[in-house]
Amino acid sequence: MSDRYPSDLASVLRMNGAAILARASVRMVAAFRERSWMIGDTVFPVLVMATFVLVYRGLGAPPAYEAFVVLGGAMIAYWNNVLWSMASQFFWEKEQGQLQLYLITPVSRMSILLGMALGGMVMTTTRSVVIIAAGLLLFHIPLPLDRVPAALGLFTLTLASLYGLGMILSSVFFRWGREAWYTATLFQEPIYLLSGFYFPVSALGNVVATVAALVPITLGLDGIRQVLYGELAHGLLPVGWIPPILLVLLALYLFLAHRALTAMEELGKREGRLTIRGG
Amino acid sequence: MSERSAVPAIEAANLSRIFETRRERTVHALRNVDLTVPRGECIGLLGPNGAGKSTLIKILTTLLLPTTGRAMVAGFDVARDPLSVRHRINLVSGGDSSGYGILTVRETLHLFARFYGVSRAAAHQRADALMEITGLGPKADTRLSNLSTGMKQKVNFARGFMSDPEIVFLDEPTLGLDVEASRAIRAFVSGWVRERPERTVLLTTHYMAEADELCDRVAIIDHGRILALDTPRALKRSLPDESSYELHLGGTPPPTEWTHHVPGVRTAFQHTHSATGAVELHLTVTDDHVIGEVLSVLKGMEVRVVHLTKREPTLESVFVHLVGRGLDEDDVVAEA
Numbered sequence: 001m002s003d004r005y006p007s008d009l010a011s012v013l014r015m016n017g018a019a020i021l022a023r024a025s026v027r028m029v030a031a032f033r034e035r036s037w038m039i040g041d042t043v044f045p046v047l048v049m050a051t052f053v054l055v056y057r058g059l060g061a062p063p064a065y066e067a068f069v070v071l072g073g074a075m076i077a078y079w080n081n082v083l084w085s086m087a088s089q090f091f092w093e094k095e096q097g098q099l100q101l102y103l104i105t106p107v108s109r110m111s112i113l114l115g116m117a118l119g120g121m122v123m124t125t126t127r128s129v130v131i132i133a134a135g136l137l138l139f140h141i142p143l144p145l146d147r148v149p150a151a152l153g154l155f156t157l158t159l160a161s162l163y164g165l166g167m168i169l170s171s172v173f174f175r176w177g178r179e180a181w182y183t184a185t186l187f188q189e190p191i192y193l194l195s196g197f198y199f200p201v202s203a204l205g206n207v208v209a210t211v212a213a214l215v216p217i218t219l220g221l222d223g224i225r226q227v228l229y230g231e232l233a234h235g236l237l238p239v240g241w242i243p244p245i246l247l248v249l250l251a252l253y254l255f256l257a258h259r260a261l262t263a264m265e266e267l268g269k270r271e272g273r274l275t276i277r278g279g
Numbered sequence: 280m281s282e283r284s285a286v287p288a289i290e291a292a293n294l295s296r297i298f299e300t301r302r303e304r305t306v307h308a309l310r311n312v313d314l315t316v317p318r319g320e321c322i323g324l325l326g327p328n329g330a331g332k333s334t335l336i337k338i339l340t341t342l343l344l345p346t347t348g349r350a351m352v353a354g355f356d357v358a359r360d361p362l363s364v365r366h367r368i369n370l371v372s373g374g375d376s377s378g379y380g381i382l383t384v385r386e387t388l389h390l391f392a393r394f395y396g397v398s399r400a401a402a403h404q405r406a407d408a409l410m411e412i413t414g415l416g417p418k419a420d421t422r423l424s425n426l427s428t429g430m431k432q433k434v435n436f437a438r439g440f441m442s443d444p445e446i447v448f449l450d451e452p453t454l455g456l457d458v459e460a461s462r463a464i465r466a467f468v469s470g471w472v473r474e475r476p477e478r479t480v481l482l483t484t485h486y487m488a489e490a491d492e493l494c495d496r497v498a499i500i501d502h503g504r505i506l507a508l509d510t511p512r513a514l515k516r517s518l519p520d521e522s523s524y525e526l527h528l529g530g531t532p533p534p535t536e537w538t539h540h541v542p543g544v545r546t547a548f549q550h551t552h553s554a555t556g557a558v559e560l561h562l563t564v565t566d567d568h569v570i571g572e573v574l575s576v577l578k579g580m581e582v583r584v585v586h587l588t589k590r591e592p593t594l595e596s597v598f599v600h601l602v603g604r605g606l607d608e609d610d611v612v613a614e615a
Contacts, residue, residue, distance in 0.1 A: 005366040006396055015396035022393035030381040101377055101438075104340050105394040106365040112394075269344045272298055272337075 005106075019107040020115040027085070027119025031126075041077075041123055042130040049073035049131055052198050053139050063142050064232040065199075068225055070135030072197030074128035075158075075221050079191060082162055083184050085120035086113055087169035091181060094274075103274060109261045110254075113170055117163050144228060151227045157246045158220025164253030165216060171260035175267060191215060196222065200234035209236050216249050286354035288446050288479035289316035289339060294348035296334050296503075308334040310503040311348070318445075321472050321480040323494035325487065325598060331503040332483040336448050339481070340370045353445055366395070368446045371439035373454030376431035380424030384415050384434055387423060388441050395442035402441065409437040412467050414460070429460055436464060440471065446479045453489060461489070468493055487594040497594060499601050506601045515592040518600055521545055522567050523590040526560040529583035538562070541576055543569030546599055563596065 006012045031037070052069040090113075093099040102112055135141045173181070194212035195201065201209045201222050212218045213236065223242035225233035237245070268274035296309040309331045316322050324332045337343035339352050341361035349356065355363040378387035385406055392402035410416045413433045423431060432455065439447055449468070453461035469492070472480055484490050490497050491511045498508040507514060538547040545563040552559070564570060570587075577584055590596070 005363075011396070018393045018396065022390050025386075026379055026382060026390065029386065030379070033381055097372075098377060100340075100342055100370065100372075101391065102394070103342060104365055104368065104370055105391075106362055106396075107394050266344075269342065272296075272343055274342055 016107050016111040019105070019111045020118065023112050023115025024119035027116065028122050031119075031122045037123060038126070041127045045073055045077070045127055045131055046134045049135065050138070053135070053141075057139075062232060064229045066139055067135070067141040067143070067229060068200065068233075069198050070132060070139070070141050071224060071228075072195075072199075072221060073131045073135075075195075075217055076192065076197050077124045077127040077131075078159060078162060079195070079215075079217055080188070081117065081120045081124040082166035083169070083188060085124075086117045086163065086166040088173050088181055088184060089113070089116050090170055091173040099274065103265070109265070110167055110258060113167050114163070117166065142229075147228050151224045154220060154223045154227060154243065154246075157243055157250070158216050158224070161216035161246045161250040161253060162220070164250050164257055167257030168253055168260050171257065171264040174261065175264040175273075191217075194218065200225065200236075202234045202236045206236075213237075213245075214249075216246055216253075219246060219249075286318075287315050287351070288318045288320070288353060289314060289322075289481065290349075290351040291315075291335070291339070292349050294335070294338065294350055295346050296331075296338065296343065297346045307503050309338075309345070312503070312505055314498065314505065314508070316479060316481065318479055319472070319476045320495045321468070321482065321493050323490035323497040324481065324483040324500055325490050325497055325594065326483075326500035327485075327602075327604075330500045332500055333450055334503075335500075336370070336450050336481065336483060340368055340448055341365060367444060368448065369439045369442050369444040370448045371436050371450065371452050373432065373449075373451035373456075376423070376428070377435040377438050378423050380422060383420050383422055384410065384426070385419045387434055388437055391438045392441040397442060405441055405443065406437075409440055412463070412470075413437050414463055429456055432456055433460060433464075436467075445477065446481070449480060449482045451483055451485065453484070453486065461486075465489060465493055487598065491594050499598055501602045507597070511594055514594060514597045518592050518596055519545075521563045521565055522570075523592065523596050524562045524564065524570055524573075525586075525588045525590055526562065526573075526577075526584055527586035528558040528560055528577070529585045530581070533577075533580050533582055535560075537576060537580070538573075541569065541572050544573065546603070548599060548604060561595075561599070563600070 006015050049069055052073075053066045056065045056069065090099060090102075093102060102109070105112075136143060169184070172183075176183075192198075194204065194208070195215055195218040196204065196209075196212070201212060201218055204212065209218070213222075219237070219242050222233070222236045223239055223246075226235040226239040226242075265274070291312050291314040294309055294312040294314075295307070298306040298308055300306060312331075312335065324335065326332050334343065338345050338350055339357060341357050341364050344358055349358075351357070352364045353367040355367075357364050378390065382390065388406040388409065389399075389402045392405065397405070406419075410419050413436060415430065415433055415437060418426060418430060423434065426434070436452055439449070452468075453464055456464065468480060468482070472478055480493075482490070482493060494511065496509060497511050497514060499506045499514070507517070509517070535547050535549050538544045543565045545565060547560065547562050550559045550561070551557070562570070562573065564573070567589075574584060574587075
């Protein structure tokens with residue numbers, strides 16, 4: 001009877017891969033069936049982005065600054081996705097009485113989280129693409145096409161590292177639920193500031209910017225701006241340093257996330273708080 | 280018999296669970312529970328709310344750690360090797376729904392099958408079979424958000440079997456379901472065990488008849504302790520030589536203490552239906568002639584007896600005998 005259960009690494013990976021796709025499919029299906037999110041997730045962010053572009057334009061800032069706003073607006077969506085569609089998701093599942101259904105499955109909690117994140121990227125990426133398209137078409141921001149592939153490479157690395165951080169945050173939600181939700185709300189807007197979504201992060205000063213760099217999106221955005229706009233980006237760190245730092249952060253965050261999720265689950269099992277709604 | 284078949288489905292030894300509440304109260308949810316369930320058995324846990332049934336299920340399904348003792352499921356320690364346990368089990372909690380409103384019934388069943396490594400083809404086949412059996416077939420492509428509560432519960436029930444578990448834990452699976460749906464689910468469980476002799480079911484229920492119909496053995500649990508464990512038939516036979524009566528009373532119900540003064544009345548509990556206000560009095564008496572005396576006393580108190588039935592021993596009688604009260608918390612009990 002035991003033959004049907006995965007025992008070797010390949011079959012375990014296959015099972016977890018299937019779980020990632022299955023959980024991602026929920027969000028993808030939702031995105032295509034209920035399209036009302038498109039207005040809230042595209043029109044409104046474009047309006048915010050337009051406001052900042054017009055401010056810079058009114059102040060006579062270089063066109064590269066307008067491009068910073070567009071890139072920042074595109075990246076904000078991923079921070080929100082990490083915070084609300086991944087980190088806090090276990091809390092919502094617990095509130096709906098569904099967390100236990102995930103916890104009794106033999107797949108890794110990280111696979112389930114990754115599935116949530118990948119599924120959420122459909123909406124997030126749509127929002128980002130609309131913001132960039134609006135920037136290019138409405139405000140004619142400069143975009144050196146030959147540097148786009150390198151920027152996309154850095155973007156991918158940034159996202160991987162960012163979602164690693166999201167997994168750590170999810171362990172906090174796992175344990176503290178509503179309290180963590182309030183904390184996340186408190187963090188949302190400050191991260192907009194600290195990550196330099198709408199301005200070069202170096203403007204914050206070295207100390208604050210270095211602390212802010214622990215959020216991968218800060219470093220990633222700084223690097224992408226440098227790749228695309230060179231010295232105009234007023235980079236925080238030399239661009240060559242950024243990919244290795246992001247790789248280290250990715251490895252560190254994945255390791256910590258695995259440890260934190262396991263520890264929080266054990267603690268929850270000991271205290272009996274894994275399946276209690278509102279607990 | 281294979282080596283694995285010889286391993287019991289469930290083994291609990293000296294299992295206890297203590298909760299420390301926020302008000303610094305200590306709650307003993309389980310006390311030194313010993314339980315061995317061989318493979319192929321359908322075992323029922325009968326007990327009132329707070330008896331420890333769900334705590335036991337949570338420990339066995341790796342959602343909770345015991346405070347002391349050890350629990351093995353399918354031969355694996357739930358605390359030390361939860362992953363091996365999770366491959367082999369599934370859980371259905373009645374009253375809950377599973378899945379997301381945006382997904383259809385079929386998509387929901389497929390989703391949860393994929394978390395257990397079930398192939399697409401097998402998931403498709405199982406989903407079709409389960410939807411047909413549970414009456415969800417016509418709703419296969421309906422979104423969960425458009426289903427009634429009962430239908431959502433059926434989806435949750437079907438989900439629990441999508442992984443074809445070796446051991447399935449059913450926590451009040453028919454809670455809140457209508458009579459027809461409950462009957463369909465009981466028939467399914469019964470057939471599932473019959474067709475798969477190696478599969479095991481642990482069922483908790485409030486409904487005595489459900490336990491009687493489905494379970495090979497029944498454990499009666501109260502205040503975290505297993506008070507009795509045997510076949511329904513043996514449990515009923517274990518009752519002392521006595522008769523059970525059910526009386527439907529009219530007018531203002533008298534306090535049950537009067538039964539103390541009627542010689543031959545062993546136990547009495549009274550239940551008032553919250554919806555109708557109808558009063559039922561359940562009596563066990565040492566001899567049938569005692570009921571005549573009971574009727575005289577009631578007449579003397581000007582309480583009208585609307586209906587009187589002599590009842591064959593049931594699991595409910597066993598429960599009342601062992602626990603001293605009915606399963607419903609509001610039951611007023613008097614030991615005569």
